[in-house]
């Protein structure tokens with residue numbers, strides 16, 4: 001049976017991809033950020049996940065306004081890095097795990113989640129930047145990926161509660177997949193940032209850290225944070241953190257924190273990441 | 281406030297569109313079918329709905345296998361009849377009600393339904409044939425339409441229970457729309473039919489009528505019919521009847537039957553329709 | 561935690577049951593994957609230009625698609641039962657019915673053991689009975 | 701009935717709250733509708749060919765889109781706050797940032813009352829404080 005062995009929450013700021021691609025990860029600006037991810041890169045080398053269920057959002061790359069799915073799951077064999085306006089990132093193509101993806105998709109629909117199935121799409125920085133942060137610059141990504149794209153751009157985005165429940169359902173689906181696989185789930189995006197309007201540049205170290213605390217807890221209070229609180233406290237783009245709740249919901253009641261890191265700023269954004277293990 | 285005044289369940293067989301478009305509705309083959317819809321056409325003339333929430337499925341017209349949404353709601357201003365391989369039907373364009381559609385879409389997402397929002401698409405016989413059956417051949421359709429496209433082609437399709445619950449949520453959303461509108465909800469597709477394989481041509485008068493009986497009842501037992509029962513009893517395409525449950529769920533506990541009609545066959549399909557009114 | 565996790569629906573049992581229907585290929589994920597390019601090819605025939613190109617040289621048009629030789633042969637022969645086995649779906653394949661100018665009922669009849677007039681006649685008499693056609697294992 | 705209908709979330713109250721944030725345009729349905737063609741135009745700049753055509757004659761390219769004159773002017777001037785008011789969304793508008801060769805941070809800074817160096821400096825010092833920036837009505 002497939003085993004859900006760990007969860008990672010992480011920012012996916014595009015500039016981090018630029019830093020990797022241009023070899024600036026050790027400079028004064030990026031050094032402290034990449035140093036914080038060093039533990040995690042070593043840990044991933046040891047863990048060797050077979051598949052990552054990678055929760056992210058598309059930033060007007062694969063989807064335009066013609067079609068806006070709330071939850072879309074990639075069931076394809078291969079995804080190419082999207083051209084976001086500067087040409088595609090020079091990173092490896094992303095290999096899907098179509099067997100596991102279809103199994104999860106089917107299980108979720110039977111479990112009353114109204115999934116949109118995607119067979120072909122390009123993937124943008126929301127998906128490729130976390131891969132770079134966790135795995136550096138390999139010739140080929142060391143694991144397969146099941147992309148799970150969440151609408152966090154057009155309101156209303158899904159509630160924290162719904163995201164958490166989706167995570168629980170993903171965990172049930174993974175547990176019923178017959179092949180022996182080491183599966184991780186990553187929730188990406190955030191942390192506090194606002195990319196628009198006169199309030200742009202808002203960051204909230206205190207709230208972000210409270211959020212990380214809540215993820216470590218065995219209470220599920222964090223799922224009930226309303227959208228308006230993310231907006232007021234963490235900027236208009238901080239709402240991406242609801243995607244971390246899908247990851248956290250999948251890990252069950254108790255978790256153990258393996259690593260936690262927070263840094264301000266990267267470009268317009270507060271950077272954070274957390275590595276959690278389910279405790280049974 | 282908008283009022284959900286009635287629900288209609290109806291087949292949407294493409295050949296009925298051909299009969300209308302080619303003026304054959306009175307011949308020996310089609311006569312008995314269109315006679316059964318006469319009552320409903322007169323009733324619609326009197327009812328004059330402002331908007332119909334039209335639940336249907338796309339038959340590989342607007343969506344190919346690249347993207348398969350479970351529940352997609354049309355929030356656009358206008359939809360053109362699709363070219364299904366014979367050129368588009370010569371029927372009026374379908375006007376959307378973007379205000380109501382977006383209101384319903386937003387309400388449903390807040391209510392934990394994982395809707396896919398569609399702003400541009402063509403609509404196929406699943407949507408235009410019921411319009412022809414209810415309204416004949418006007419210059420312009422007499423009402424606006426909120427298209428709600430359900431995946432009933434790629435398995436698993438949504439459960440009957442989920443469809444029913446979606447109907448309940450649509451009713452809540454309509455009730456909270458501030459404008460005074462007469463809104464109907466139509467569930468389309470079915471009834472028994474199988475379009476493929478050596479078992480093609482299966483029809484089941486007895487089961488179809490039991491299904492109609494259950495829709496008239498104040499119990500919600502019909503929502504728990506499993507997919508396998510539709511498949512075994514009503515043919516591989518009879519599963520379209522889960523879309524009628526969205527309509528029925530929207531009408532509340534008790535309904536009054538205004539009209540009911542059943543006829544075999546039309547092309548490969550058993551034709552049925554039912555007109556229900558919520559009782560409070 | 562607020563609500564107990566629901567027991568997962570047993571997807572394996574669910575999918576197994578779908579294979580227990582006589583003369584029927586339920587369009588499951590497994591078939592959708594297998595038949596992906598067959599169905600995308602068929603979908604391409606919704607455009608008038610593509611229909612013309614296909615009609616002018618069916619083989620050449622098919623060769624533009626990543627489809628197995630077996631599937632190409634089945635498409636050329638309009639062997640719809642073989643195509644269902646290879647993951648074709650009838651709503652996609654129907655774009656080929658319309659390209660051929662065939663009615664839905666006539667095209668569908670070619671998948672049964674009847675001629676079209678026999679099939680049409682069966683439908684007029686109330687269609688195929690579900691009796692004995694519900695379950696392979698159960699035989700009911 | 702098996703389960704009682706849930707009380708509907710109050711969508712009106714939900715949407716009203718989204719308008720109560722200082723210096724922020726939440727991308728609601730109302731904005732998404734208003735800015736539909738602005739955003740679809742911006743999205744078209746993801747293709748290299750379109751970027752070239754746009755750069756060669758911005759006005760002519762814009763005239764291909766069903767966008768108001770006001771929005772065209774705002775696009776020509778790169779007045780991003782005006783575009784947000786007209787339903788533009790930053791992820792779509794960012795295709796214009798990249799067409800202009802601007803970094804995200806620099807483009808974003810033009811929506812504030814700071815120069816880019818001032819904005820960058822604020823970010824290095826911990827960013828803009830939420831204090832007083834959370835609610836228009838509440839002033840907190």
Ligand SMILES: [Fe+3]
Nearest residue numbers: 126189190240
């Ligand atoms: Fe993001």
Ligand SMILES: [Fe+3]
Nearest residue numbers: 406469470520
């Ligand atoms: Fe249909």
